[in-house]
Structures are given as C-alpha cells and as structure tokens.
Amino acid sequence: MNRRLIINIAKALMFARWKQTLVAAIGVVFSITMFVTLLSFMNGLNDLLDSLILNRTPHIRLYNEIKPTKNQPINKDIAFKKGHNFIQSVKPNGGRLEIYNNASILKTLQNDSRVLGVAPKIAAQVFYNVGAIDLTGVINGIDVNAENKLFNFSEYVVTGNYIDIKNIPNSIILGKAAAEKMLAEIGDVIQVTTAKGDRMQLKVVGYFQSGLQDIDKVQSYCSISTTQKLLGKTNNYITDLNIKLYHIENAPEIAKEYSKIFNVDAVDIQTANSQFETGNHIRGLISYAVGITLLIVAGFGIYNILNMMIFEKMDSIAILKATGFSGKEVKYVFIVIALSIGIFGGLFGIIFGFSLSYLIDNLPFNTAAIPTITTFPINYDPKFYLIGTSFSIITTYFAGYFPAKKASKVDPVIIIRGK
Amino acid sequence: MNKIVLESRSICKSFHDPITIQVLNEINFSINRGEFVSVIGKSGCGKSTLLYILSTMDTDYEGDLLIDGESMVRKKEIALAKVRNEKIGFVFQFHYLLNEFSVLKNVMLPGLKLGKYSAKEVEYRAMEKLKLLGIEKEALKLPNQLSGGQKQRVAIARALINDPLIIMGDEPTGNLDKKNSQIVFDVFKELAIECNQTLLIVTHDGEFAQKSDRIIEMEDGRIIRQ
Numbered sequence: 267m268n269r270r271l272i273i274n275i276a277k278a279l280m281f282a283r284w285k286q287t288l289v290a291a292i293g294v295v296f297s298i299t300m301f302v303t304l305l306s307f308m309n310g311l312n313d314l315l316d317s318l319i320l321n322r323t324p325h326i327r328l329y330n331e332i333k334p335t336k337n338q339p340i341n342k343d344i345a346f347k348k349g350h351n352f353i354q355s356v357k358p359n360g361g362r363l364e365i366y367n368n369a370s371i372l373k374t375l376q377n378d379s380r381v382l383g384v385a386p387k388i389a390a391q392v393f394y395n396v397g398a399i400d401l402t403g404v405i406n407g408i409d410v411n412a413e414n415k416l417f418n419f420s421e422y423v424v425t426g427n428y429i430d431i432k433n434i435p436n437s438i439i440l441g442k443a444a445a446e447k448m449l450a451e452i453g454d455v456i457q458v459t460t461a462k463g464d465r466m467q468l469k470v471v472g473y474f475q476s477g478l479q480d481i482d483k484v485q486s487y488c489s490i491s492t493t494q495k496l497l498g499k500t501n502n503y504i505t506d507l508n509i510k511l512y513h514i515e516n517a518p519e520i521a522k523e524y525s526k527i528f529n530v531d532a533v534d535i536q537t538a539n540s541q542f543e544t545g546n547h548i549r550g551l552i553s554y555a556v557g558i559t560l561l562i563v564a565g566f567g568i569y570n571i572l573n574m575m576i577f578e579k580m581d582s583i584a585i586l587k588a589t590g591f592s593g594k595e596v597k598y599v600f601i602v603i604a605l606s607i608g609i610f611g612g613l614f615g616i617i618f619g620f621s622l623s624y625l626i627d628n629l630p631f632n633t634a635a636i637p638t639i640t641t642f643p644i645n646y647d648p649k650f651y652l653i654g655t656s657f658s659i660i661t662t663y664f665a666g667y668f669p670a671k672k673a674s675k676v677d678p679v680i681i682i683r684g685k
Numbered sequence: 686m687n688k689i690v691l692e693s694r695s696i697c698k699s700f701h702d703p704i705t706i707q708v709l710n711e712i713n714f715s716i717n718r719g720e721f722v723s724v725i726g727k728s729g730c731g732k733s734t735l736l737y738i739l740s741t742m743d744t745d746y747e748g749d750l751l752i753d754g755e756s757m758v759r760k761k762e763i764a765l766a767k768v769r770n771e772k773i774g775f776v777f778q779f780h781y782l783l784n785e786f787s788v789l790k791n792v793m794l795p796g797l798k799l800g801k802y803s804a805k806e807v808e809y810r811a812m813e814k815l816k817l818l819g820i821e822k823e824a825l826k827l828p829n830q831l832s833g834g835q836k837q838r839v840a841i842a843r844a845l846i847n848d849p850l851i852i853m854g855d856e857p858t859g860n861l862d863k864k865n866s867q868i869v870f871d872v873f874k875e876l877a878i879e880c881n882q883t884l885l886i887v888t889h890d891g892e893f894a895q896k897s898d899r900i901i902e903m904e905d906g907r908i909i910r911q
Contacts (some may be wrong), residue, residue, distance in 0.1 A: 271797045278785035585781040588742060588776040589843070590770020592763045679737045682777055682855070 272595060275586075283575055287603075290571045291611040293564040294662065298615020298654045299622060301557035305650040306551040306623040310643030312546045315635040318477055319542060322417050323535055324385070324508030325517045328524060330365060331531045334358045368504040371528050380520060385412035387506040388493045395457040395465075396448045403444060403484045405458065408495025416510045419487075423640050426452055426472025427431035431489050438468040438492075443482040447490055458496070468494045558657065565661035568607055572600060572669040576676075583673050584681035593674035600673050604666020605659065612658035616651045689754070690851050690883050691716045696738060696748035698731075708734050709746070716851070716885060716897045721835040723894040724887045726903035733855060735903070736887045740853050741772055753850055760791065770799055774844025778856040780836040782828035788839050789815070796846040801808040805850040807846070814842040818872060828894045834865030841872060845882075851877070858893060 280287045334356045340346050365371065368386065372513035375384045388407035393400035411434040413419040421426045423439060431437050440450060450456050450470050459465050468488065475482055487662075488496070494503050509524075511517060525532035536543070576583065583596055627644040692715040699707045705794050708731045716722055726732045736744040739750065741757050744765070750757040752772060757765065769775075780790045789811055789881040796807035798874055818838045828839065837857065854873075858866035870893055876882040877898070886897065894900050902910040 268800050271794075275794075278783070299870060440877040475866075548893035581781055582783050582785075585783070587766065588740075588769065588775050588777075588781075590766050590798050594763065595766075595798075677742075679742050682779075682781070 268595075272598050273602055276599045276606070279575065279579060279582075279599065280606065281504060281591075281604050283578075284572050286575065287607065290568045291607050291614075293567040293659055294608060294611025295614045295618060297560035297564040298612050299556075299618040300560050301654045301657075302616055302619025302650050303622045303626070304557055305553050305653075306484050306619070306644045306646060307626055308549055309645035309647060309650075310627075312549055313645055314639065314643040314649075316542060316546065319539060320535065322422075322476065324417075324522045325511045325514055325522065325535045326509040327538075328365060328371070328507040328528065328530045328532050329505060330363050330508065332358050332363065333352055357602075363505045364499075364503050364631070365481055365505065365507060365528075365530055368507065369502060371507065371530075375507065375509060375524075380513070380516065382413060382510040382512050383416045384510075385416050385508045386490065386504045387413075387508055388490060388497070388503065389505050390493055390497055391461045392458045392496075394444065394448055395459055400459065401444065401447060403441075403458070403486060405438070405486050405493055405496065407488050407490040409490055416508070422474055422476055423472050424475045428472060430471040431487060431492070434469065434471055436466070436492055437469055437471040437488070439472040439474045439487040440470055441482040441485045442473045443479055444484065444486060445470065445473050447483070459499060460519075462498075464496070464498055468492070468496075556655075561657050561661045564611075564658075565665040568604055568662055568665035569669060572604060572666055573672070575603075576600065576669050576673045580676060580681050583676045584678035587676065587678040588682065596676070597670040597674035600670035601663065601666045603660050604662045604670070608659045608662025609667075611662070612655040615658060616654055619651070619654065687911070688718045689715045690718050690720075690752070691739065691885070692751040693735075693739065693748060694749040694751070696746055696750065698734060698738065698743075698746040699865070708906050709738070711797055712748070712908060714901060714908060714911055716883060718883055719877065719881040721873065721884045721898040722761065722886070722901060723897040723899070724885070724901045724903060725891065725894045727888060728889065730903045731906040732887045732903050736853060736855055736885070739885070740775065741769055770795055771847055772850040774847070774849035774852040776840050776844050776852065776854040776857040778859040780828070781839045782832075782836060782839055782843075784827060784829050787825050787827060788820070788831070792837060792842045792846055795843060799847050801847075811842070811846055814845045815839075817845075818842050834861055834868055837861060837865070841849055841869070845876075851883040851885055854888075855882070855884060856890075858888065858890060866890070866893065 287576070336549045338353055338356065340353065341349050350519065371386055372386060375381050386409050390405045390407065392403050392405050394403050410419065410421070410429060414428065424442065426439065428439065431439055436457070439449070440456075448456060452470055452472065454470050454471060455467050457465060457467055464560065474485070474487060476485075490504075491501065493500055497503070514535065518536055521532040521534035524530070539656045586596060587593070623646065626642050629642050631639060693712050696709055696712040697707065698709040699705050712725060724732045724735070734743070738746050741750075741752070741760075746834065754770060757768065760768070782788075783794070786794070789808065792811040792814060793804075793807050796802065796810060797804060811832065812821060812824065815824055818841060820838050820842070822833055823839075824836060828836055837860075841852075841857075858869050861869060873884055873886065874896070877884055884897075886893075888894055900910070901908055
C-alpha cells in the first residue's frame, strides 16, 4: 500500500473542491466549538452550584441525635430476657446533645492522616426578639479560624470582619435576610432568647450571606465561648464536630468507623446531599446529548459533501481503478479526505471552543444570591477537549466510510463505456 | 520471440437483463509478443465487451483468460488490479486524465502506484515517455490546457509508464480528427516496431485497422476472421 500516493491523491481531490471541503470543515469546527463550550459552561455551573452547598457542608458530621435508647432497661433484666418484651410509648430521656469527651475525640481526629481538619460547632435554637415579635433562628457557635480554613467562612461574610466575633465578646454575625427583618445595623445590639428562656444581648458585627435565602433568614454565627455562655454551659460543651477529609469519596466508610469508635451519630456528605449528585449527573447527560447531536449533524454534512464529490469524480475513480488502483485504495482516498476534515475541523474546533469559553469566563455575572461570583463560571477540564476531538474523528470516519465504500465499488467498465 | 502474451480460451458472455442475450460466443485467439492487432466489427458486435474482459475489468464471463501464461479466472479484485497496473496499459476513446494533477503527475500515477521505482526515477521515466511522444514541453501544464490530440498522447504516455506487456485501446482515435488520428496511429506503429510493444486496439476505423499487422474481425459475438 502506497500511503503517500493515496494521501497525495486525497489532497488533490480536496483542494480541487476546496470550497466544499471548507464548508464541511466549518460544520465540524462549529459543532466541536459548541460541544466544548457547552460542556465547559455546563460543568462550570455544576461546580458553582456544588460549591454553594458542598463547600459549606462537612464531609462527615459527628453529633448526638435525640432518640430513645435501643437497649431499654427491661431487656437487661435476667427475668425477662427470654421473652419478647413489648414496650409502648417509649420516649427519649432528657438526652444531652453534647458530644462526650469531645476534647480527646478532637485530638484523635486531628491526628488521623485521612482528615484535613475538624471544626467544632455548637448549634443553639434561639428566638431573635424584635420588639414584641420573636423570630426563630439558629445560632452556630463556631471556632472562627477552623471554620474559615475548612469552609471559607470569610467569603460569606459580606459586611464587617469575620474575625470580630472572636475578638469582640458577646458579638454576632447575623444572616443577611434575618438582619433585614430585624432592621439591625452593624454596631446595633440585639436580644436573643434561648429555648430554655435565658436572654442575652449581642452586638452585631457583620452580615452573613450564603446565597440560600432560607438559611440566611435563620442562621447567625457567634464564637464558641459566646454560645456556651448564651446556653449557660461549661466550656467543654460542643454539639457537633464537622470533619473535612482529604478524599471526599471515603466519607461514608470513615463515618461508619467514627460512629462506632466514638459512639456518636455520624452522617456523611453523600448521604446528606444525594440529590446534588443526581442533579449534576442529569445536567451532564443533557449537555453530552446536545453536543453529540451537533456532531452527528456535522457528520451528515460531511457525508453529503463526500457523496457529491464521488459523484463528480466518477471518471477519476474509474481511471484510477483501470490503471491498477484497487477498490480498497480508492476507499482509503476518500476516508483520508473525511478524516482530514475531521482532524483539522476538530483542531480548530477546540481552539475556538477554548476561546469562546474564555470569553464567557470573562463576562461579568453579578447575582445578589452568590456574592463570591463576578463572572460566568467555566470548567476547563481537558476531558471535554479530548472527547470533542476523538468524537469528531469518529464521526467523520463514519461519515466518510459509507461514501468511500460506494466509491470502491464503482465499476470502471460502466463509466468508461458510458462516454 | 513468439511468446504468447494473451490468450483467450472459449470466452463466452451473456447479459441477463432484461432477457438473456449471448454477446460473446466461444472466443478463441492468442496474441504474440510484439504483434499490433486491431479488432474490428460493427457497433454492437461485442468487441468492446471482449476488450473489457481481456483487460480484467469485467470478471463476469465463462471460459479462461491467460495473461503472460497466468489464468485470470478466480483471481481476487486486488490481484487483478495489480495485473492491470503492472502488465496492461490502457488508452480509451476519451482521455480520462485527472484534471487535479499536472500532465507529468498524470503519467506518473500508475508508476507511483506500482512502487517499483523511487518517485524521482518514476518522474524521469515519465519525462522519457513524454519525450517519446513529443509532448515533453507540456509536462507541467494541467490536462485541460491541452488540445485533444495532445491529451490522447498523454494518455498513451500514461499507458506506457510501467512498460506494460500489452497496450489495449478502445477506439483511441474515435474522438480525434484525421490529422491527430494519424499522429496517434504513427505513435502506435512506432511503439510496435521500435519498442516491440504488443498492441491490441479495438476500432471501427477500417483505414486504421488496415495499417496494423493483424486484424480480428467480429460479428454477432463471434470471430469471423483472424
């Protein structure tokens, strides 16, 4: 097989009809451009939505659930051990929400090589007192430094300085929506009431905005010590331990392990937020479907143009065959044409796709809900470029294969005698 | 020198569509090396059909065809293409040059396909053939810049590039005026005498045939005189 000769012939045929070739190539360029841009943009959006929730969510959360004990006293009594005990109206006891012995748990976790970091937290149910009205709310007592390191706390504090809740005693960062309801300005003092009826005055030092309105309406942040004081608890009272791992995919396994070792409840991120995974998956599927449709349409364009070219070049094909080119070689000529359209189209497609993505990446995009975002999100995953190119080559190959097969079956006798 | 180049052994062919018509009936003849043979006959007597069978392009026939002592029956398409490339040169009524390539490249194509010589050597040989036919000045032009007679001579040069065992022609002067026909005939004659080239030319130009070494006359799918 004389490869160079076949490529030369293909080149000559292509340039003889360079306008048609160009149109076919532009079809491929356009579809690859759109494919890459669409996937980059779609995945950028996915990442954005993920970060909205997942960045703020611990990979594993350790806490104590209020629930009745599984092992009721009657089951422990030897006299009743043999029978099956029916107990009705079981209630949880006055259960303590705090994690026992949390200081040593914290230490163990910090020494675990799989753990990126641990942020202790106290969740306290409160009422914000606004004149005669009480608004329900949750105050999170946090270790400001750990929270900022693991969950980018400072990015969500839109007004005021996040570190102030640590430095100023009895201070609070209010959810933005809650602050608007209470008409609380920075520097104002608000009053909160705990579930047990204790009251406390807190100074507003900042606003917090997560982008999720429902959260911003209820959540506020204080330092751990302020919250302990608010609840009237000692300084070893902690209700939650939020853990961030190095590898998120290990979370379910490690959660189970910790639950067993520390005798607490543990929930992993995959269980807590499974709907996000599903959403991402579906969005990805849709963008792939659209991209691949574009490519197939371009493939039909190439198919048409090659078919036409073969029809026009019937004489040339016949004479090539008469002078000793086999059907197979004629087929390769047309496959080479199709593949070069695919390769060059794909190449320019990913270049234009990158440019277009870059352009979108720099378009301003301001939304009140997500303060950290200023431009449209784009994900520059090389995977999309790889899929785009390989798919363009595969589509053009098949678009070329069928016309090429037709060309290889041309009977030179019919054409030469037909003149 | 009387080596048989091509032999046809009781070749028969029928068309079956729409009704079965026998177009070739028991064709038996052979051609020796260096012979200049012309096949004549009226339109529809089957001479072109015979030529395409002899050229291996048509494989749908009964009987046996031997080229260079080798049977062409039951050979695969690729093997037949190789035989055509190596052993047969074609000149058709229409020149069938590729307009995308220069005259020189057109002549070189079958040589490049054969791959016996390097591209440089094939180019040199192609120039030699063009010189032989007196058109070396047109080598770098495109085929559509040439006159009809010149195109036909390019086609002959292309047929010669691989030093074929036999040159087959299907009405090679059919589209040419008297002067150009004469030139083409002279070229063939010269090839036959000087290069000892075997030629098999189908024509209905009686004058042309008379000047060749041997005439095979056909009528209704049979050879009536040879």
